[in-house]
Amino acid sequence: MAPTATRTRQWLPYAAAVTAGLVVIAGAFVFVRQREAGCAITLQVNSSTEKAALLADLAERYNRGDRSIDGGGCAQVHVSALNSGKATEALATDWTRTGLPQPQVWLPTSSLWTGQLRLLDEAAGRELQTPDHYPSIANSPLVIAMPQPKAELVRQHGALGWEEILGLSGRDGWAGFGKPEWGRFTFGKDNPNLSTSGLAATIATYYAAVKRASDLTRSDLADPAVTQFVRRIEANVSHYSDDSVDLLRSLAEADLAGSAGSTDDMSAIVLQEELVDLYNTGALSPRLDGQERGRRPNVPLVAVHPKEGTFNLDHPFVVLPTADKRQRAAAADFQKFLTEGAQQESFARLGFRDHERRASAELLASVGAEPSGGLSYFEPPAPEVVSAMLDGWRTLRKKANILITLDTSGSMQAKVGTSTRFQVAAAAAGKGLALLNAEDQVGLWSFSSETKQQPKSPYREEVPLGGFDQTRIKNKIAGLQVVGDTALYATVRAAHRELLDRYDPQRINAIVVLTDGKNEYSKDNDLARLLAEVALDPKRPVKVFCIAFDRDSDFATLDRIAKASSGKAFDATDPAKIDDAFVKLVSSF
Structure with missing residues (x-):
C-alpha cells in the first residue's frame, strides 16, 4: 500500500476501519496507476540473477512510494535479470541480443565485472562504461562452507x-x-x-x-x-x-x-x-x-x-552512460532508497550483509560466528591481473578423464529445423570439445542397439580413452551412422565399469551421455540396478553428466542417473539451448 494511503488510515474511526480500509486499498491502487501514468522518467535496471527477484520487489515498493527526485517529478523503475558474466559480454558487444531492455543501471554481483568491462571497452577503443568505483547496495563474503x-x-x-x-x-x-x-x-x-x-x-x-x-x-x-x-x-x-x-x-x-x-x-x-x-x-x-x-x-x-x-562480493550500483540527466537523478534516488533501513532488512532476510558490510545477528547465528577480530578482506586485483589469471587457470585446474557416449539411434535422424538431431548434437559437441583442456584424457563411444554394422554390442568404442585428440574425435563423430534403438542403461553401465577400470585418482573421472530419447533396449531395462551400480563411491568417484537433447528425451530418468553419481543432468530439450548446455557441462571439468 502507498504511504499516502497508510497515513490516511491512521485517523479513521475504529468502527469504520474495515469498510474504509477496502476503499483505501482501492484508492491506493488507483493512486499507483495514476502515478505510473504520470511519471515521465523510466529507469531500466539489470540485476545479477541471485538478487533479481528481491530487486523487482523493491522496485515495486519504490514505484508505489511517494518519492520525488531532485529537479521534480517521479520515476518508474523496472528490473530485468542476467548473470554478471553474460551481462558484461552483452554490454561490451550488443545488448539487443539479450532480448532485455537496455539498462541505465547495472547491478552485478561484484566490481570484478566492472573492471572486466572496462578492459573490454579499452581494447575496443570506445568510451568507458565503468570507469569508476561504485557504492555497494549489499555485501557477501566468500566462505568455505x-x-x-x-x-x-x-x-x-x-x-x-x-x-x-x-x-x-x-x-x-x-x-x-x-x-x-x-x-x-x-x-x-x-x-x-x-x-x-x-x-x-x-x-x-x-x-x-x-x-x-x-x-x-x-x-x-x-x-x-x-x-x-x-x-x-x-x-x-x-x-x-x-x-x-x-x-x-x-x-x-x-x-x-x-x-x-x-x-x-x-x-x-x-x-x-x-x-x-x-x-x-x-x-x-x-x-x-x-x-x-x-x-x-x-x-x-x-x-x-x-x-x-x-x-568480498560487493554488489555495486553502477549508473551506465546510457542514462540521461533525469535518469541519473532517478538512479541516485533509487540507490538511496535501496540503502535505507527497510530495504536493507529485505536484503538481510536473503542472507546478505548490509551496504557497509555489517552482518545481522540472525545471519551470524545461521552461518556461524566470525573470527574474534572480525573478517579481513583481500583487495580486488587490477582488471588486467584478473584477466591473466583466468587465462592461466585453464592450465592449473584439475584435469579430467572424460568418456563421451553419443546416442546414434535412428531417432537422431529426426529434423530440428533444416538439420537432423544428430547434426545439431554433433555441432554442439564440437564446440564443447574446443573448451576442454589439452591435458584432459578423452574417449568417445557411440551407442544405439545391435545392428548389422555392430552385431555384438549396443555400444562401440570409437576413440579409446587417452590423450585428447580433438580433431580425431570430431572426424569420428562426423562419420558415425545413425540407426537402431536406444540402449541407454546398458551403455551407461558399461561406461561406468570402463572408467572404474581406468580410474585416475589425480583426475576428475566422468561420463558424458548425450541422448535424444529414453531406454528402448529390452535386454537391459533395470533402472534400479543401474542406479545402484553408478551410485557414488566416495573413494573412487565416477560421475555421470547427461544432456537431454530434444523433446523425446527422458529427462527425469537422466536426472536420476546423474544425481545418483553426484553428477548433473542438463536440460536441452529445447534444441536452441544445446550449445549453452555443452558450455555448462564442459565447465564441470
Missing part, C-alpha cells in the same frame, strides 16, 4: 589458512584431522569463467599463495611457487560447478532424504556466505506449493573463514 561436524572439527585446530583447509589436508584426507573414517578431503567450487564466486575463490587462492591481501601482480601469477600452490589446491576439487545453487539444492534434497547423498565426496564448498544462510534456513530445500521455504536441513552448513582473509 562445511557440514557442521566437519566444520567444528576444523575449528578445533585453530586458525587455518586456505592451503591448510583445502590443500595440504588433501594429501592424507581427514586422517590429518584424526578422522580417517571420513576418507578423502575434496571440495566443490564454481568454474571462474562462469561464476562470480568461482572467480572470487580463485583470486583468494592466489592471495593466500603470495601471503598478501592486496597488490597482486602478473609477476606473482608467473611465480612457480604460486602456481604450485594453486595447482595443489585445485587438485582437491571434486568437480567444478556451473551453478552452486543447484549443487546446494541437491545437497538439501539428499540431506532431507536422510543420507549424505549425491555430494558425499565433497568435504566443503567454496561460495558466498549468503547461500549458506539460504541453505540453512530451508530456502534451497524442496518445498510444497505455496511454501516460501522448505524444511531446514538436518545437518546445517557452517561458514569457515581462512586466516589469511577472504574476498
Whole structure:
C-alpha cells in the first residue's frame, strides 16, 4: 500500500476501519496507476540473477512510494535479470541480443565485472562504461562452507589458512584431522569463467599463495611457487560447478532424504556466505506449493573463514552512460532508497550483509560466528591481473578423464529445423570439445542397439580413452551412422565399469551421455540396478553428466542417473539451448 494511503488510515474511526480500509486499498491502487501514468522518467535496471527477484520487489515498493527526485517529478523503475558474466559480454558487444531492455543501471554481483568491462571497452577503443568505483547496495563474503561436524572439527585446530583447509589436508584426507573414517578431503567450487564466486575463490587462492591481501601482480601469477600452490589446491576439487545453487539444492534434497547423498565426496564448498544462510534456513530445500521455504536441513552448513582473509562480493550500483540527466537523478534516488533501513532488512532476510558490510545477528547465528577480530578482506586485483589469471587457470585446474557416449539411434535422424538431431548434437559437441583442456584424457563411444554394422554390442568404442585428440574425435563423430534403438542403461553401465577400470585418482573421472530419447533396449531395462551400480563411491568417484537433447528425451530418468553419481543432468530439450548446455557441462571439468 502507498504511504499516502497508510497515513490516511491512521485517523479513521475504529468502527469504520474495515469498510474504509477496502476503499483505501482501492484508492491506493488507483493512486499507483495514476502515478505510473504520470511519471515521465523510466529507469531500466539489470540485476545479477541471485538478487533479481528481491530487486523487482523493491522496485515495486519504490514505484508505489511517494518519492520525488531532485529537479521534480517521479520515476518508474523496472528490473530485468542476467548473470554478471553474460551481462558484461552483452554490454561490451550488443545488448539487443539479450532480448532485455537496455539498462541505465547495472547491478552485478561484484566490481570484478566492472573492471572486466572496462578492459573490454579499452581494447575496443570506445568510451568507458565503468570507469569508476561504485557504492555497494549489499555485501557477501566468500566462505568455505562445511557440514557442521566437519566444520567444528576444523575449528578445533585453530586458525587455518586456505592451503591448510583445502590443500595440504588433501594429501592424507581427514586422517590429518584424526578422522580417517571420513576418507578423502575434496571440495566443490564454481568454474571462474562462469561464476562470480568461482572467480572470487580463485583470486583468494592466489592471495593466500603470495601471503598478501592486496597488490597482486602478473609477476606473482608467473611465480612457480604460486602456481604450485594453486595447482595443489585445485587438485582437491571434486568437480567444478556451473551453478552452486543447484549443487546446494541437491545437497538439501539428499540431506532431507536422510543420507549424505549425491555430494558425499565433497568435504566443503567454496561460495558466498549468503547461500549458506539460504541453505540453512530451508530456502534451497524442496518445498510444497505455496511454501516460501522448505524444511531446514538436518545437518546445517557452517561458514569457515581462512586466516589469511577472504574476498568480498560487493554488489555495486553502477549508473551506465546510457542514462540521461533525469535518469541519473532517478538512479541516485533509487540507490538511496535501496540503502535505507527497510530495504536493507529485505536484503538481510536473503542472507546478505548490509551496504557497509555489517552482518545481522540472525545471519551470524545461521552461518556461524566470525573470527574474534572480525573478517579481513583481500583487495580486488587490477582488471588486467584478473584477466591473466583466468587465462592461466585453464592450465592449473584439475584435469579430467572424460568418456563421451553419443546416442546414434535412428531417432537422431529426426529434423530440428533444416538439420537432423544428430547434426545439431554433433555441432554442439564440437564446440564443447574446443573448451576442454589439452591435458584432459578423452574417449568417445557411440551407442544405439545391435545392428548389422555392430552385431555384438549396443555400444562401440570409437576413440579409446587417452590423450585428447580433438580433431580425431570430431572426424569420428562426423562419420558415425545413425540407426537402431536406444540402449541407454546398458551403455551407461558399461561406461561406468570402463572408467572404474581406468580410474585416475589425480583426475576428475566422468561420463558424458548425450541422448535424444529414453531406454528402448529390452535386454537391459533395470533402472534400479543401474542406479545402484553408478551410485557414488566416495573413494573412487565416477560421475555421470547427461544432456537431454530434444523433446523425446527422458529427462527425469537422466536426472536420476546423474544425481545418483553426484553428477548433473542438463536440460536441452529445447534444441536452441544445446550449445549453452555443452558450455555448462564442459565447465564441470
